[in-house]
Amino acid sequence: MPTKLAVGVLWLLAACTGRDPKFQQYYVQGEKLYQQHCSNCHQKKGEGLGRLYPPLAQSDYMQQNFDQVICLMRYGIQGPLTVNGITYNQAMPGVPQLTELELAELATYIYNTGEHARGRVTLEEVARSLKACP
């Protein structure tokens, strides 16, 4: 009986934490990187700033342009860009020193904050997106 109980407890623990053990780690690291590199413009909670800096917490652009989002974090972006029906047109500088792991962590953070619930963004997804960068 005690063994059965122990097995039951272990199973429960695995069921709770085992889905994607790396999610939490990526999210926490991603939040730190976000506060360091992005929050000055996009604000603490990704709410954006008027017509200058588009929001991330709610963004149809992010939902429709996953590859471009990975690329713009590293290489920046310029030219008109529409988010939730509002057109922005300011240059965003990239952060070229971001590694693929850091890009995955950042993407995991922004894609699971606000209205987004994509789950962890993996290194494989980041590598694939980077190949498509302009």
Ligand code: HEC
């Ligand atoms: C100097 C201010 C600035 C910084 C720092 C900055 N951005 Fe941006 N970001 C912008 C601007 C301005 C645009 C719109 C670009 C355009 O008009 O072409 C933008 C666009 C975006 C978009 C696409 C539009 C949207 O809202 O969905 C995403 C996603 C994004 N930024 C994420 C980030 C992330 C993640 C970081 C940190 C690695 C970051 N940005 C750092 C200013 C900034």
